[in-house]
Amino acid sequence: SQQGEEDPQALSIQEGENATMNCSYKTSINNLQWYRQNSGRGLVHLILIRSNEREKHSGRLRVTLDTSKKSSSLLITASRAADTASYFCATDAGETSGSRLTFGEGTQLTVNP
Amino acid sequence: DAGVIQSPRHEVTEMGQEVTLRCKPISGHNSLFWYRQTMMRGLELLIYFNNNVPIDDSGMPEDRFSAKMPNASFSTLKIQPSEPRDSAVYFCASSPGTGFYGYTFGSGTRLTVV
Numbered sequence: 272s273q274q275g276e277e278d279p280q281a282l283s284i285q286e287g288e289n290a291t292m293n294c295s296y297k298t299s300i301n302n303l304q305w306y307r308q309n310s311g312r313g314l315v316h317l318i319l320i321r322s323n324e325r326e327k328h329s330g331r332l333r334v335t336l337d338t339s340k341k342s343s344s345l346l347i348t349a350s351r352a353a354d355t356a357s358y359f360c361a362t363d364a365g366e367t368s369g370s371r372l373t374f375g376e377g378t379q380l381t382v383n384p
Numbered sequence: 385d386a387g388v389i390q391s392p393r394h395e396v397t398e399m400g401q402e403v404t405l406r407c408k409p410i411s412g413h414n415s416l417f418w419y420r421q422t423m424m425r426g427l428e429l430l431i432y433f434n435n436n437v438p439i440d441d442s443g444m445p446e447d448r449f450s451a452k453m454p455n456a457s458f459s460t461l462k463i464q465p466s467e468p469r470d471s472a473v474y475f476c477a478s479s480p481g482t483g484f485y486g487y488t489f490g491s492g493t494r495l496t497v498v
Contacts, residue, residue: 302484313388313475314427316486359427363483370482371417371440374427 276375277360283381290347292378294360295340301365303336304372305345308357317345317358350382390476390490397497402464405493407476408457415482418451418461419475421492427475433459434482445470466497 278293294303302321306314320327320336320343327334333346347354357379361372389408397403409416417432431441433453441451448467453459463470473494477487 304486306487306489313489313491314477314487316488319484319486321484365483371429371432372487373429374419376426 277358277378279378280376281379281381283383284350285383286350286352288350288382290350290354290380290382292345292358292360292380294343294345294375296343296360296362296375297341298362298364300338300362301370302363303334303343304361304363305332305334305343306359306361306374308359308377310356314359347380350380352382352384354380355382356380388476388478388488388490390474390493392493393491394494395496397466397495399467399497400465401497402462403466403470403495403497405461405463405474405476405495407459407461407490409459409476409478410488411457413478413480413488414456415479415485416453416459417477417479417487418459419477420472421475422472430461430474463495466495468497471496 276295304319305317308314318329318334320334331348336343357377359374359377361374363370363372391406415434418430419427421427430443431451436453451461473492475489475492477489479485479487
């Protein structure tokens with residue numbers, strides 16, 4: 272079953288604009304991660320935010336986490352055509368026997384040159 | 385490191401045939417995961433291993449699916465007999481351990497069962 276739900280399902284913007292994608296989840300988490308998937312390729316890990324963190328930055332990426340609302344957002348600033356991809360959030364419940372990631376359905380981002 | 389290596393990249397087989405997908409995780413990674421991706425169901429976790437031991441196979445669709453990890457550098461996912469509804473992209477991923485680690489995914493095997 273899908274833990275995370277991304278919003279919107281699809282987003283189309285112009286190069287240079289910012290892109291914001293949201294993720295909501297249902298259960299308590301240990302950490303939340305964002306991944307990118309280019310068409311026909313495997314997923315690439317972008318950033319991990321722990322449950323006790325509220326914000327994290329990596330280059331042009333900014334991730335926020337609100338555990339009270341069970342939601343996260345991924346902001347890509349100054350987008351480029353190469354950012355065109357599907358973006359997935361994934362949650363880790365941190366179970367004692369070993370953690371595993373549950374992925375959302377993804378947001379398809381298109382950045383137009 | 386060459387990353388997580390999966391083979392084959394593409395597989396087309398006839399219904400009823402046995403299919404074996406292979407994965408070589410990153411050296412030193414202790415956790416290995418098999419996921420399946422379809423348009424209808426998204427990314428589903430099938431099974432995962434810690435230190436070569438299967439931890440949770442509750443995502444395996446049915447008895448036709450089996451997975452093994454005979455050593456730290458190799459895992460297989462077998463489907464026998466295959467059915468058209470098994471058509472999907474199958475990903476293998478590895479991570480250094482459990483907890484606060486990102487996963488490294490392979491390029492996937494696109495399986496088509498006709």
